[in-house]
Amino acid sequence: MSAPSPGTRPGLSRYLVLGVLLLASVYFLAPVWWLLVSSTKTNTDLFSGNGFWFGHFALAENVREVFTRQGGIYPEWLANSALYAVGGAAVSTLISALAGYALAKYRFRGREFTFNTVLAAVLVPQPLLAVPLYLMFSGVHLVNTPWAVLLPSMVSPFGVYLARIYAGASVPDELIEAGRLDGAGELRIFATIALRVMSPALVTIFLFQFVAIWTNYLLPVLMLADDHLQPVTVGVVGWQAQRAIGPSAVPTNIVITAAAVSAVPLVVMFLSLQRFWRSGLVAGSTK
Structure with a gap:
């Protein structure tokens, strides 16, 4: 089978595969992104702002509280x-x-x-x-x-x-x-x-x-x-x-x-x- 010429447009199947892969990437990465973003917020910002974007950056305070809470x-x-x-x-x-x-x-x-x-x-x-x-x-x-x-x-x-x-x-x-x-x-x-x-x-x-x-x-x-x-x-x-x-x-x-x-x-x-x-x-x- 001869290779497609450089001017040939990709077939529909290629776009379909790319679309499925993109949806799968979003499905798996969205919870990870939400976890990372939410770990930087205060408790107030967590419930009042956009769940997928940063609010008041309080990562250091949160980490300190995690490691010292309940007697460390x-x-x-x-x-x-x-x-x-x-x-x-x-x-x-x-x-x-x-x-x-x-x-x-x-x-x-x-x-x-x-x-x-x-x-x-x-x-x-x-x-x-x-x-x-x-x-x-x-x-x-x-x-x-x-x-x-x-x-x-x-x-x-x-x-x-x-x-x-x-x-x-x-x-x-x-x-x-x-x-x-x-x-x-x-x-x-x-x-x-x-x-x-x-x-x-x-x-x-x-x-x-x-x-x-x-x-x-x-x-x-x-x-x-x-x-x-x-x-x-x-x-x-x-x-x-x-x-x-x-x-x-x-x-x-x-x-x-x-x-x-x-x-x-x-x-x-x-x-x-x-x-x-x-x-x-x-x-x-x-x-």
């Missing part, structure tokens, strides 16, 4: 979220790498059944497991401890699936055999060869798991009753519920600012790992 508990919530997200995502990535590499490179009885079980676990909605997990942890007295959130976060069926697919496609069997001929053990081969080759996929797994843990609400709200153990998602929702409760009510602009600040680590993590994330997705889709 908001930094504790951020630290808790960082602990759960970084710790859970790191361990989950390592377990996914080990399991995925083993499923891809070793032949053993029950391998396909194990992998099919992992695939089935990917399809199970995570909220469906919250109540059974609560009953299990209640039986071993782990409710209202950090382990009640950390332990379920350390396993990711999707991470195992992605690691298995990537290891099977990107780690050559010849490279593994060369390591064995040089006298390297299986763990050394995995640590020095497989992990390096699989690094794009592992960064992708870490990022996905980090975001999933950071934004998780149902599991910590069920497991944690102590305010000082809760992550920022549960804490901000608790503040939102106090908006109309007597003198201790939290102003709406403070709740919005707290929500905006809680999204900053996600943006930083995404931007810092973006090139690894993109290369991991492209490699996983083409190999």
Whole structure:
């Protein structure tokens, strides 16, 4: 098929695609813009002015109020979220790498059944497991401890699936055999060869798991009753519920600012790992 001449007008389908993409961009970016704008307003301007444009710029005052309110508990919530997200995502990535590499490179009885079980676990909605997990942890007295959130976060069926697919496609069997001929053990081969080759996929797994843990609400709200153990998602929702409760009510602009600040680590993590994330997705889709 010959290429269209420079003077040819784009077809209707091109304009239709551009229009759909523009509408999708507005749909996804409008709430983000509203959140950013609203976090800079006073509580009065929040309800009296244009919701999508700036009023009296009070971002510094709002942030200061967020970090000092209720005895400065908001930094504790951020630290808790960082602990759960970084710790859970790191361990989950390592377990996914080990399991995925083993499923891809070793032949053993029950391998396909194990992998099919992992695939089935990917399809199970995570909220469906919250109540059974609560009953299990209640039986071993782990409710209202950090382990009640950390332990379920350390396993990711999707991470195992992605690691298995990537290891099977990107780690050559010849490279593994060369390591064995040089006298390297299986763990050394995995640590020095497989992990390096699989690094794009592992960064992708870490990022996905980090975001999933950071934004998780149902599991910590069920497991944690102590305010000082809760992550920022549960804490901000608790503040939102106090908006109309007597003198201790939290102003709406403070709740919005707290929500905006809680999204900053996600943006930083995404931007810092973006090139690894993109290369991991492209490699996983083409190999």
